[in-house]
Amino acid sequence: xxxxxxxxxxxxxxxxxxxxxxxxxxxxxxxxxxxxxxxxxxxxxxxxxxxxxxxxxxxxxxxxxxxxxxxxxxxxxxxxxxxxxxxxxxxxxxxxxxxxxxxxxxxxxxxxxxxxxxxxxxxxxxxxxxxxxxxxxxxxxxxxxxxxxxxxxxxxxxxxxxxxxxxxxxxxxxxxxxxxxxxxxxxxxxxxxxxxxxxxxxxxxxxxxxxxxxxxxxxxxxxxxxxxxxxxxxxxxxxxxxxxxxxxxxxxxxxxxxxxxxxxxxxxxxxxxxxxxxxxxxxxxxxxxxxxxxxxxxxxxxxxxxxxxxxxxxxxxxxxx
Numbered sequence: 286x287x288x289x290x291x292x293x294x295x296x297x298x299x300x301x302x303x304x305x306x307x308x309x310x311x312x313x314x315x316x317x318x319x320x321x322x323x324x325x326x327x328x329x330x331x332x333x334x335x336x337x338x339x340x341x342x343x344x345x346x347x348x349x350x351x352x353x354x355x356x357x358x359x360x361x362x363x364x365x366x367x368x369x370x371x372x373x374x375x376x377x378x379x380x381x382x383x384x385x386x387x388x389x390x391x392x393x394x395x396x397x398x399x400x401x402x403x404x405x406x407x408x409x410x411x412x413x414x415x416x417x418x419x420x421x422x423x424x425x426x427x428x429x430x431x432x433x434x435x436x437x438x439x440x441x442x443x444x445x446x447x448x449x450x451x452x453x454x455x456x457x458x459x460x461x462x463x464x465x466x467x468x469x470x471x472x473x474x475x476x477x478x479x480x481x482x483x484x485x486x487x488x489x490x491x492x493x494x495x496x497x498x499x500x501x502x503x504x505x506x507x508x509x510x511x512x513x514x515x516x517x518x519x520x521x522x523x524x525x526x527x528x529x530x531x532x533x534x535x536x537x538x539x540x541x542x543x544x545x546x547x548x549x550x551x552x553x554x555x556x557x558x559x560x561x562x563x564x565x566x567x568x569x570x571x572x573x574x575x576x577x578x579x580x581x582x583x584x585x586x587x588x589x590x591x592x593x594x595x596x597x598x599x600x601x602x603x604x605x606x
Contacts, residue, residue, distance in 0.1 A: 350583070352575050352579045353370055353371070353583055354367055357575055359569070370576035371583075373577055379564060380581065382556060382559070383556070387562075389471075390471075390474065390475055393479065394482060394538075398479045398485070399486045401486070402484070402486025402488075405423060405483070406487050406491040407494070407516075424484045425484075426483070427481060431545060435544070435545070435548035435549045438477055439549065442463035468557070470558050474545070474558045477549055478539065489528075489530070490524060493528070497519070501519055505518075536596070537589055540560075540562070542560070543562045546558055546560055546563055547563055561581055564581060565578045566578075568581060
């Protein structure tokens with residue numbers, strides 16, 4: 286039966302059994318047992334760093350919590366209002382509009398960049414001419430500063446006389462206003478996010494694919510497995526943990542992404558591309574309403590924690606070591 290040998294090898298890998306035969310533990314999966322004295326030594330060595338991290342991250346978090354429960358400004362704390370700021374934020378239509386765009390922006394950014402990165406990582410595993418140079422060129426969207434990238438995209442699509450709108454007009458397809466039309470602006474921002482993020486996903490996936498033993502694919506080919514069967518039953522399961530980790534990181538990047546949106550559209554037109562982080566910035570630094578702005582940031586943080594925990598549980602459920 287097709288994939289019998291491959292599935293046997295994968296099941297051995299999941300159980301931590303060496304390829305040589307059953308009952309032989311895989312040395313790569315052995316976990317060293319540390320003595321109590323060694324663990325205590327590690328704890329005291331790590332304690333200063335842990336305390337420093339708590340102080341660095343804890344103080345701003347506590348101070349932000351104080352601001353979120355007061356009606357002050359950046360200069361003064363103001364009066365205590367409890368959860369009134371959170372209630373006003375949740376009751377605001379602007380908040381839910383920004384939340385919907387943030388959700389869509391994150392979904393497209395995560396899965397769009399992952400799909401492109403995965404495809405290019407698989408392509409780079411094949412023998413292509415000038416593969417090293419091609420890989421370096423693919424890293425440029427991630428390496429180039431976001432200010433430069435957004436400026437280049439504004440030059441391409443920013444006005445009716447820009448390169449791409451002019452090309453559409455010359456082809457008789459009209460003159461699309463990519464940054465003036467609300468729908469086109471949202472699509473443009475999402476495509477731009479995929480453009481600047483896929484190199485990160487490509488590197489994550491390439492590192493995961495590099496750890497996959499090529500003999501597994503050879504065995505699958507000998508069993509008559511198709512390319513799709515090898516991809517769905519070997520590549521995806523063996524790279525599952527790396528995939529979930531990259532999803533967690535990219536979700537955090539997308540939700541907290543301020544420059545990608547603000548430099549390209551400023552949150553417009555008519556708030557069509559205003560995400561939660563842009564809304565929080567406007568509320569605090571333009572409307573000078575510190576309490577509601579920080580409340581938005583807290584709600585974003587809670588959402589990110591929940592999503593990260595759910596994805597982390599998927600990592601732990603993954604059966605492939």
